[in-house]
Amino acid sequence: MNGINELNQLKAKAVKDFEVTDGYRVVVGMATCGISAGAKPVLEKLREETAAKGLSNIQIVPTGCIGMCIYEPIVEVFEPGKDKVTYIHMDPDRVSKVVSEHLEKGKPVVEYTIGEGEGDKLRNLDDVQFYKKQKRVVLQNCGLIDPENIDDYIAIDGYQALAKAVTQMTPQEVIDLMKASGLRGRGGAGFSTGMKWSFAAANEADQKYIICNADEGDPGAFMDRSVLEGDPHSVLEAMAIGGYAIGATKGFIYVRAEYPVAVHRLKIAIEQAKEKGFLGKNIFGSNFDFDIEIRLGAGAFVCGEETALIASIEGKRGMSRNKPPFPANKGLWGKPTIINNVETLANVPKIILNGPEWFRSMGTEKSPGTKVFALGGKINNTGLVEVPMGITLREVIYDIGEDCLNGKAFKAVQTGGPSGGCITRENLDTPIDFDNLVAIGSMMGSGGMIVMDEDNCMVDIARFFLDFTVDESCGKCTPCREGTKRMLEILDKITAGNGTLEDLDILEELAENIKNTSLCALGQTAPNPVLSTIKHFRDEYVAHVVDKRCPASVCKALLSYFITDACTGCTRCVRVCPTKAITGTVKQRHVIDQDKCIKCGACMDACTFKAIIRK
Amino acid sequence: MQNDCGCNCNKTEDKRYAELKAYIDSVKDSQGITMTVLQEAQRIFGYLPLEVQKFISENIGVPIAELYGIATFYSQFAITPKGKHHIGICLGTACYVRGAQKVMDKVVEELNIGVGETTQDGLFTIDATRCLGCCGLAPVMMIDDDVYGKLDNVDVIPAILEKYRG
Structure with a gap:
């Protein structure tokens, strides 16, 4: 790849293949959730039937996550000049009918479409309440392009941002642009991405590294998996841009081994990018070299913490260490290293292409842009939701999620995973951004949003999270290793019906100590689920220890x-x-x-x- | 007769060691290969018995104590053999609030073994896994590469297990 002209020639050709001028483009949602729901036989049947009938003007495309998990397997049919048609809950029998009616005779099968149609009006996903308040930036390409075909990505302006950065901008200009955009890290703490890059750029070193943190360990969050499965090139492109900005020539993607589909697609994407010259030596004739390697995690939540992650890539036990020195000064093998989360990176090419003002036009002043949430738990519409920052929790839960399952009463929503807290009804009108969520006792975290209803016992939920952190504590520092274990013992005692009021005070005291003295963020935030449930649901704790009763009828020993x-x-x-x-x-x-x-x-x-x- | 590693593992005849050796040679020049070699060894052998750890230690020059430390730190490495079929029950938050514990209880009851254990016939191992990322299908169970979602009614579980007994 010599320059931007060559890329534009590739693009012109790719666009021709991508845009349907006659016939149909049929996409099948093939992310992990789609495959689990049975998308593979659906795709096979589609290929088989269209081939058997000799239909030649049909493009069948496996794509990433379309977003609305409860309707999987989903098939969407695009036709030039018409609205797309969304078929839901597909199976091979339904495929046969769609092929013979819709693709052969041009008559959509109304009863299989979303919302079952209203008279002759066909509904597609865009008409559904779930999508109306969403703003898709990070997930824009998921469910649209074939993630295993680099030409699809090139057709929708893929690698244009990298070309622009390395041929028209200096590294400092890239950093300034990122700073101006106000992009904050989507992995949890919300630190400014541009600032982080500037720290590493300022360091002189013979070797620097950029790492993509794809160790998405927060139970209940899967947006990073969806990006990697649906749009892997956007992450590769962003890493190369980051590498150019800070002066790194080598990148690592540290991805969970629990995500085999994502790993497979990343490998293909890296191969294709190397083949086209977007990775490798002398990218776009700019003398900039950049290469990416995948490293697999092996099941340790603590490796989402950056110093533990670095230890793991180095081939050691994933244990965190004291900061400073920060990785931007001393990271992987002692060299300046930048670690960015998948969702953060997926924003980068779009910011470079569209400019910081465009990015700032979404979201709030201090938290610009969008955030992807994995909406799950006791809610009707589970799935991935991308919304502009500043939207209220109420809008997400009631307008997008359309209320709790089976008409049950909403009790709380948990954000930030094992590091976060519960948010109750009183705070539902809080606009979502990094700072507001912390102010109401939770945090953004990576974006898990689990809704709980009247049937969930908050003591049991707190015990669930503690059980998780005890298991995942790396064992290096005492407050986290021993303290969380003691907290879990007390919670076990309470749920077994043997707790006392004094136990609640000990819990709170322990929690404060662990927060203040643990080495890394895992321990510092581990007590949050307990503290926030005691704060908001003290009556439930009291019912357990005084009345020996579990109000939600969950704790077996008390029933x-x-x-x-x-x-x-x-x-x-x-x-x-x-x-x-x-x-x-x-x-x-x-x-x-x-x-x-x-x-x-x-x-x-x-x-x-x-x-x-x-x- | 003992091998040079001091055990009787008969490595010269076991082709799996040759496969592992070939992999080690292919990555030897990269930095930080310990984890990747252990992962490959686990893929080849199914678990990491002491002989395999010794073999790796000799070939990559990392002390066996360090390898053991790594193998026991990460939950995906096993130092005891696993069953033929691996049952992973997702205990991520989304699955938990939608009844994953009931799924776990049912599987434990059906197979009559505890979490992390293997049935006597060597057919099944039960594990509580971290979030599998299919939260929309909660509660979820995975057997080998097959995902079973929406297990609200745990009565379907015996029939699912039966499929793997054949």
């Missing part, structure tokens, strides 16, 4: 099963009870012996008369 008057004496429950705790005469009301009952709930599941209650 009792009773048989009501609705019992017909059918004896079904007697037969399923593993401890023979239920007695009674046929056709008469039965009773449960509370001493023998192990609270397994088998009787309740077996009862067809709803005569067994739990409280």
